[in-house]
Amino acid sequence: MIMQITPILVALKRHKAGTILIALQIALTLAIVCNALFIIRQRVEHAMRPTGIDESSIIRIKNEWAKKQTPEQLRALADTDLAVLRQIPGVIDVYATNSFPLSGNGMPMGLTYTADQPNPTTTASAYFADAHTLNTLGLKLIAGRNFRLDEIGQLGPQEMLAPPVVIVTEDLAKAMYPDGSALGKTVYMSPRPSTIVGIVERLQGPWVDNSSAQWSERSALVPFKLDAAPYYLIRVRRDQVHAVASIALQKLYDVNAMRVIDGKDGVRTFEEVRKDAYQKDHGMAVAMTLICASLLAITAAGIVGLTSFWVGQRRKHIGVRRALGATRRDILAYFLTENGLITLAGVVLGSILAISINSWMMGAFEMRRLPLGYVLLGVVALLLLGQLAAFIPALRATRVSPVEATRP
């Protein structure tokens, strides 16, 4: 093998343009594929994050009242609705709230240790909750207790949110009290203190974009019913999700028709909510996968094409070598080594290119640093692809008969 490298290099010198073109194509392909794969992984990872709630058994309904109501009327209407929903067969539990994970809107709150601390220690998403919330969402309480019925307050629009007690996520608890002593301690999200009475394992915030990434796992349940809570969350037996989703709307309109529930997306299973929330990520992953696949296919086809041309051009040369005693294996090895050398040059250039593109994208598109593993994976993939692509024409080269040497 090693003996062949010198003659190969000499031969390549005579096909400088073709060699450079293939190496360049491999370099560009490597650079694009590495970065695209990394984008795919980031997007998939982002879209796979668990919310911490029992997703496959939850339905959400977005309800608005058509007429202006007094606070008392609103409370009565919400209570009636919740009772109606609770009676639907298959429903396990229900509550009304301002927001829920992946909903895209909610209340970010700054949390402090004291009432007069100027800068918040962290931001957290506040979710309105009652005693049914833990059960409806299927949250895992890892310390402390649920809200008691007598702790649930009522809050009108533009009233001050000052919860005496809160249930926080483990991530938020650790952000405020890194030594793990959060339970029973106080935090401030208003001028009044809030005591942490419970800690849940996980509850994701309503937003999925990068700007809230730092505190996306930091959520607080506040024990209030909102006068006009826009969302009903319903936990249903897993096999009943679609059955309940299809009749809930009619049940609500039957009890009171003066409401607006959008015909298209008023009732949504949580699986649909997740799909909507991560649509961009899903789309990016699909687009990048398609481009990677076409790119690799075209590069492979290009290698097949050019190698075929070289084999065709060197039939006489191959014939002479065969006549002088070279085995078929020698001929095969010759073309595969030639391809290996070109691909090697391509992947070296491509690795540099991949890293430069990534460092530019880090500045321009908030991309993370490309792990070297991706470059390595790309290098191995392209070396294999090159060998596979060259194998077909190289095999044809081995069938060149020694008689070719005698032809003009």
Place this chain on the structure above:
Amino acid sequence: MKSDPVEMFGYYLQLGVRSLRRMPVVTLLMILAIGFGVAASMTSYAVFRAVSGNPIPWKSSQLYAPQIDNWDPRTLGPGAEPPDLMDYQDAMALMDARTAARQTATYPVSFSVIPNGVISKPFNISGYATYADFFPMFDVPFQYGGGWGETDDRGRAATIVISSKLNQTMFGGANSIGRDIVLNDHAFRIVGVLQNWNPKPRFYDAANTNGFGSEGPDFFIPFTRAMDLHLETKGANACNGQGGVGWDGWLRSQCVWISFWVQLPDAAVLQRYRSFLEGYSAQQQRAGRFNWPPNIRLRNLVQWLDFEKVVPPETKVSLLVSFAFLVVCLVNTVGLLLAKFMRRAGEVGLRRALGASRRDIYTQFLAEAGIIGVAGGIVGLLLTVLGMASLGQVFQPDIAHLAQMNIGLVVLTLLVAIVATVIAAFYPTWRAARVQPAWQLKSN
């Protein structure tokens, strides 16, 4: 012997077709590569063009969105941008000052419409509370009537401008000027019916929407009237710390929820407005309301759309990646064409020996490349149609909906394919034309 150049070109096309048919696999490979590359870049380009357009190009250089930092910049970190919305106090101060040629404060509101018929369900309509200047400032086109006047702003009048769609639903598309419409138990008198107006992106509310919704706003009402009705915003309401308690407390709070736009016709007015904002901020600092030096911004519409990141980064990344893909496809084509042309060195030598000039060789091979370009363009066109049809799988529905196949895109796709292929063919052709006649004849 001189021959007719048109006739010769036709002959070269024939030669090209014949040559391409001699190597069908390589030919097909080049056509597919060009097709895929062109289709990928044209599809992403169509999306990019759709989302990065200027919604009001004839006026955008005069339209500015002022920002005032009413939050403590120290809590926001160094170099922090002021909020992209305004609180009530600052918005009203800017409205009262009337320093710009035109100015308007705007926020999104919604109503429920209760139909008269018993059968149909109530439905929501959404629109904006704004000032009289909104309509002339953004050149809003009317089907009937027009916007309201400043007297209605001052008089806190219950007037309304409705969309042609709402006019169709409520009044069957008739001229409804002067009629009343009841929304959430409040009566409004119709003064104008819009033509189909829905600029994309919805620049005047970029802080709240991604800006590409297919449905335009249903109505506009005076801001002052919305205040009297205590209509809460349906958009963002961001508070740094505690919001106020009750309606009045909310108006007094530093919660931001109002979009503000001004029209500044020339550089002198722009400069004056900038110093007005500085002065206002400094005055608030002296009054003790702001404990920090003025931190203001004044961006024009294009800068504003950029600041609000209206073009999703996904669109830009897709565009870049697909152009890079096209480049790889072209490099691939250069390689294959080189192989193809050099294989015919003998033919070139013979033609050269028989008197063909280099120019003839150039014409012949570039014509051949042109054929590949046309074929690649047609494949690319089909794939672009396919790509546009499946955009909904990749981008959000409203953005996917925005990008449409049109004549311009068809022409561009074919053009890019042909030009790109011919450019790719230059080097291989140059190599082929360099073949020495005598040398080739000898070796064969």
